[in-house]
Amino acid sequence: MRLVFQQELHDVQDRLVESAELVVSAITRASEAFRTSNVSLAEQVIADDEKLDQLTVALDELAINILARQQPVARDLRIVVSALRISASLERMGDIAAHIAQLARFRFPEKVVPRELRPTFDEMAAHDIEVARQVVELLRTTDPRLADSIRAEDDRLDELHHSVFERVLGEDWDQDAAVTVDTTLASRYHERFGDHAVSIAKKVLYLATGDWVPETIDD
Amino acid sequence: MRLVFQQELHDVQDRLVESAELVVSAITRASEAFRTSNVSLAEQVIADDEKLDQLTVALDELAINILARQQPVARDLRIVVSALRISASLERMGDIAAHIAQLARFRFPEKVVPRELRPTFDEMAAHDIEVARQVVELLRTTDPRLADSIRAEDDRLDELHHSVFERVLGEDWDQDAAVTVDTTLASRYHERFGDHAVSIAKKVLYLATGDWVPETIDD
Numbered sequence A, B: 001m002r003l004v005f006q007q008e009l010h011d012v013q014d015r016l017v018e019s020a021e022l023v024v025s026a027i028t029r030a031s032e033a034f035r036t037s038n039v040s041l042a043e044q045v046i047a048d049d050e051k052l053d054q055l056t057v058a059l060d061e062l063a064i065n066i067l068a069r070q071q072p073v074a075r076d077l078r079i080v081v082s083a084l085r086i087s088a089s090l091e092r093m094g095d096i097a098a099h100i101a102q103l104a105r106f107r108f109p110e111k112v113v114p115r116e117l118r119p120t121f122d123e124m125a126a127h128d129i130e131v132a133r134q135v136v137e138l139l140r141t142t143d144p145r146l147a148d149s150i151r152a153e154d155d156r157l158d159e160l161h162h163s164v165f166e167r168v169l170g171e172d173w174d175q176d177a178a179v180t181v182d183t184t185l186a187s188r189y190h191e192r193f194g195d196h197a198v199s200i201a202k203k204v205l206y207l208a209t210g211d212w213v214p215e216t217i218d219d
Helices: A002-036 A039-070 A074-107 A115-141 A144-168 A177-209 B002-036 B039-070 B074-107 B115-141 B144-168 B177-209
Strands: none
Touching: A002 A039, A002 A074, A002 A115, A039 A074, A039 B074, A074 A115, A074 A177, A074 B039, A074 B074, A115 A144, A115 A177, A144 A177, A144 B177, A177 B144, A177 B177, B002 B039, B002 B074, B002 B115, B039 B074, B074 B115, B074 B177, B115 B144, B115 B177, B144 B177
16 A cells, blocks of 8 residues: 555656656747747647646646545645646646747747847856756756855846846847747746746645745736 | 535635735835836835745645635535635746836836836826736625736736837837846736736636636736
């Protein structure tokens, strides 16, 4: 019975890793579609988000099923409850990747952001992809050091987000409203992506250390 | 034992209603601060968000505690798991109210949105407040008809959100970038608020009807 339960927890963990790998693929392709205005790649990312949603539903059902049959307590119980939370965060990360792809699609054949800001958005994208990769590793290894480095990536994303806003609100910003709107939303999406990774890191860290961290991510 | 459990479920429900009432208060005052550029009211809303966060943590702990001691199955189990999800959505609605208050504070003494769009934002605010009130009633009564009317409010919020974007992207939009950025974010916050209410409605509806509805809200 105990062995069965441990096997089921591993199954939950494997599915979280699988979902996180889909998120890496989504944000990597969304960033490419965003950078190169590749509308067919953007549409692929938007369509593929459905798979991640289905994985999330299946994982939730598995977790509820485990709670019902195995009646876990203490740390085992928190692992299952945390898995429910982590899967919801992974689904949101996939949704954000789809939003970034949608911006690329809507603006096609134009680029979403003006030339001067592209290096900044390329850097944000690189940190989003890196943070997603680290989430995969964190879920696979539960190594607490990864949680720290996810936080560091998120801090950098916040700095870049603020630098975009400073630029857009600067004296010499002469872009039209459409570009201003897209740049505002694109920057926010890139920054929010990191917030969800931090939220996942807090839950995994809690499981590794026992310190309960409340869900404080906002949107 | 069974009676104790039923009492605990009522306790969970009461706390969800209490959290939802804080959300009504937050969005009502945030909208007023936003409309009238009342910076002290805005700061109050931002400070009070902490209370809602604490209620959410306490509710999560209670739910986990119930799972551990009562080992519920079937519908009882889904009620407790849904409560965890609903409390997370309520916390996010409070965060959005705080975001709206922050926009008012940052732009003080200016108004956040240009005069021509104020009637639209007043209407969005009215629908946000109404949707929050309906969430309180839905959590109190679990009346499925309220879920339908929450969806209708959210549809209207989506229409208003799109009308704001049409206006901002229109030929004759002549506002500076700061106004464009604030208007974009303010419109998105007002629209997202309704999405979270719909997410709660789906979970309550599921509990009333047995149809499981996955978490599909995006951000």
